[in-house]
Amino acid sequence: MKQIKLFDSREKALENLIENKPFTVSINGLKICLVRNNSGISAFKSTCPHAGASLSEGFVNFNNEIVCPLHGYRFNIFDGSEKSGHSCELFIYGLELRDDGLFITLR
C-alpha cells in the first residue's frame, strides 16, 4: 500500500473540494474522483463499474450516492455499494485528512 499526498494542508483540501461537486485527480494513470459533503470526504475510482462512464461527470444525491451520467446507476460514495441492483460495487480508496494535507492510500 502506498500513501500519496493530494493537497498540502487541510485548508487547501477543503478549499478545493466544493461540497457535493465531484473533483477528479489523476495518479499514475488512474482517474480518481473525490467528493466532500457534510458526511465526510470520499475517494473512488472515476470509472463506472457498469460500462465505464466517467462518474466525475455525475452528481451526488442526498443519500450520499454518486449517480452515473450514462445510465443513472447509483453507488454509495463511502462504502461503494451499488444501489440500483444491476451492477457491481464501486472501488473505494482510503483517505486521511490531517493538518498537513489530504492523503490517499493506493492498493
Ligand code: FES
Ligand atoms: S456506465 Fe455507469 S451506469 Fe452504465
